[in-house]
Amino acid sequence: MTALTDSQKLAYVASQAADARVNVELETEGMTLNIGPQHPATHGTLRIIVRLDGELVAGADPVMGYMHRGYEKLTEVRSYPQITTLINRIDWLGSFANEVPFILAAEQLMEIEAPVRARWIRTILHEMSRIANVTLFLGDMGVQLGALTPVFFAFRDREHVLNQIEAVTGGRFHPNFDRIGGLKDDLPKGWIADTKQTMERVRTFCDEVEDLLMGNEIFEARTRGIGIIPPDVGLQFGLSGANIRASGIDWDLRRDNNIGLAYDELDWKVWTHPDGDSFARYWVRLQETREATKIIDQLCDGLPSGPVMAKVPRIIKVPAGEAHVCTENPLGEMAYYLVSQGDLVPFRVKIKSASFNNLSITPWLLKGVYVPDVITILASLYFILGDLDR
Amino acid sequence: MGLLAFELAYWQQTVIKMLVVAVAVPGAAFVLGYVFLFKMLSFMQSRLGPMEAGPYGTLQLIADGVKFLQKEDILPDRADRFVFKAAPAVVLISTFLLFVVIPAGPNAIVEDLGVGIFFALAVSSLSVLGVLMAGWASANKFSLMGGLRATGQLIAYELPLVLAVVGVVIQAGTLSMQGIVNAQSGGEIFGWGGLGNPFLLTQFLGLVIFMIAVQAELTQVPFDMPVAESELVGGYHVEYTGFRFLFFFMGEFGTAFAFAAIAATLFLGGWALPDSWGVSGTAMHVLGPIILVAKVMILSFFVFWVRFTYPRFREDQLQQLAWKVLIPLSLVNIVATGILKVAF
Numbered sequence: 117m118t119a120l121t122d123s124q125k126l127a128y129v130a131s132q133a134a135d136a137r138v139n140v141e142l143e144t145e146g147m148t149l150n151i152g153p154q155h156p157a158t159h160g161t162l163r164i165i166v167r168l169d170g171e172l173v174a175g176a177d178p179v180m181g182y183m184h185r186g187y188e189k190l191t192e193v194r195s196y197p198q199i200t201t202l203i204n205r206i207d208w209l210g211s212f213a214n215e216v217p218f219i220l221a222a223e224q225l226m227e228i229e230a231p232v233r234a235r236w237i238r239t240i241l242h243e244m245s246r247i248a249n250v251t252l253f254l255g256d257m258g259v260q261l262g263a264l265t266p267v268f269f270a271f272r273d274r275e276h277v278l279n280q281i282e283a284v285t286g287g288r289f290h291p292n293f294d295r296i297g298g299l300k301d302d303l304p305k306g307w308i309a310d311t312k313q314t315m316e317r318v319r320t321f322c323d324e325v326e327d328l329l330m331g332n333e334i335f336e337a338r339t340r341g342i343g344i345i346p347p348d349v350g351l352q353f354g355l356s357g358a359n360i361r362a363s364g365i366d367w368d369l370r371r372d373n374n375i376g377l378a379y380d381e382l383d384w385k386v387w388t389h390p391d392g393d394s395f396a397r398y399w400v401r402l403q404e405t406r407e408a409t410k411i412i413d414q415l416c417d418g419l420p421s422g423p424v425m426a427k428v429p430r431i432i433k434v435p436a437g438e439a440h441v442c443t444e445n446p447l448g449e450m451a452y453y454l455v456s457q458g459d460l461v462p463f464r465v466k467i468k469s470a471s472f473n474n475l476s477i478t479p480w481l482l483k484g485v486y487v488p489d490v491i492t493i494l495a496s497l498y499f500i501l502g503d504l505d506r
Numbered sequence: 507m508g509l510l511a512f513e514l515a516y517w518q519q520t521v522i523k524m525l526v527v528a529v530a531v532p533g534a535a536f537v538l539g540y541v542f543l544f545k546m547l548s549f550m551q552s553r554l555g556p557m558e559a560g561p562y563g564t565l566q567l568i569a570d571g572v573k574f575l576q577k578e579d580i581l582p583d584r585a586d587r588f589v590f591k592a593a594p595a596v597v598l599i600s601t602f603l604l605f606v607v608i609p610a611g612p613n614a615i616v617e618d619l620g621v622g623i624f625f626a627l628a629v630s631s632l633s634v635l636g637v638l639m640a641g642w643a644s645a646n647k648f649s650l651m652g653g654l655r656a657t658g659q660l661i662a663y664e665l666p667l668v669l670a671v672v673g674v675v676i677q678a679g680t681l682s683m684q685g686i687v688n689a690q691s692g693g694e695i696f697g698w699g700g701l702g703n704p705f706l707l708t709q710f711l712g713l714v715i716f717m718i719a720v721q722a723e724l725t726q727v728p729f730d731m732p733v734a735e736s737e738l739v740g741g742y743h744v745e746y747t748g749f750r751f752l753f754f755f756m757g758e759f760g761t762a763f764a765f766a767a768i769a770a771t772l773f774l775g776g777w778a779l780p781d782s783w784g785v786s787g788t789a790m791h792v793l794g795p796i797i798l799v800a801k802v803m804i805l806s807f808f809v810f811w812v813r814f815t816y817p818r819f820r821e822d823q824l825q826q827l828a829w830k831v832l833i834p835l836s837l838v839n840i841v842a843t844g845i846l847k848v849a850f
Contacts (some may be wrong), residue, residue: 149647157736171821259735262727262818268551331841334728334817487651488820491737
């Protein structure tokens, strides 16, 4: 090769300079995208401000509070029996589960214990609301990833669970059935047999969804390794429920801190998954739904007889004191911190709902993922707007 | 237009051809929309679908069409007005042009171009332009992302689509659609002509690649990143309402029909029956369209079956599938076809 002439060198330098100029001019600018408050992936009114570099997420800020209904304040001007009506609407897919920790806290302060049968039926309904809640997640995850069909299966089979809840409580969505000292009513005739059939249906649904959705290669490609939450980070952000169990932390309040429900007397298993990604969260919830049907079967088999209501004064005044009760609700840990001053109404009720903590990890989790993964991660974290904003 | 016993003037023929295509596109969209989008989807999801409008809900799409026409024609404030209005037309024109070269009988073809299949693949890419126009002109970030995704995707899948067809062209030795049909109906399988020689047998790989690419061209699940309801809320057509949206809808389903018809022509023998069956040419004038539509429905069934079952790919996974799997496979297919063509 011959040496370059001066003019060639000059031309080369000039072209480099021109390239550099073009590159400077073509420097791209980030885009801010508002996902929500009205967006199908947010199941309601959550807003996520996403800063994008192309399809890559540079940062994400969730803006919560569009559905804030002031429940904590409202409880302060309502008598105890009225409050259950209100708190039913926190996690509207598994309503009954919202009532349980509150009633348990009130019972603790009044030093009343519900009869054994009431405790067992409470546990049945608690697990049923878990199924009613999580089956919808199992189908909805498909919709978020573009598969339309599973959610219809979910709605179809969830309907039977709701029918069973309705048969006992009279309410499909908002049962308002739990009372201080027991339950409003006993189970109707023939309910146990129907429930067992329903549980069989739910198990079939779980198998279906495992075949149809979870076994799908595209589903795995979209969820495996997406949105990995390491256990320590998950704990720092205070995740609970299936989200933290999917990160390999074996922590379930039903087993570890069981207050007033019948879980101690049953044979069941806490499912965990070591991966901590979206797939793991889906998998854990699927297994938990199956486990819940088994729990209900056991409860139905061993249901003790007796009254469903303890002796409770007609006018409920809760003695002064403080109580903190948390239970493992469908979305995770739900806790009520109840402060009473011996009045007809509570002095202060602090509601800790799982969705708020579960979603607070999003700014950390959504960094550096693609836009479609934002949806996958949000769907797999699984939050209910009512539970998020209260 | 050889169905008619008398000769027509050129302008008369042209008018008839225009009417046929003008009816065929909405008709095709209607049939696919009703049979697959309404009924098959519903049955797969354990529900009934529309049942009230007309017997078994058959008129539901007409009701929906009228509803679309009644809607307010909204033009976003910051939209590029001309481009915004033109985009649905561009998409629909590409669909109309596709129907020009699809043969439905010995003479039932609008224009048997010598470069038929080449023409079809070329005009089908016009819709990309419309989609990009719609995405850009809407002045909406979701639309823009949808439009850009659509462009990237359609360009990536244009290649396997074309390459999958090359195998058929090599085997048939012609680009003309009628020529490809005749090559199949008159062909022989190792000297046995009982079934003709549908290229389905020799070009099965080509058919699979073609159908996958068609799925992507139609931006249907699992390749519906550009519309992605759950993230982009509809992508490039998020700002469209009323009859402009109807245009996109008709374009989508009309194109689905057209591509299924092209696939049926290329791989399943099109409108023709094998020559050895001895069905007369006159009978084929009537039977041809029926046979073609039957084959189209079978292929569309697969298209929509996949659409309603699968989750969607992510953009990068979708590109990987095109560039790393489909294109190499179709190149292998071409080489193998070429070698075997020379060998036999």
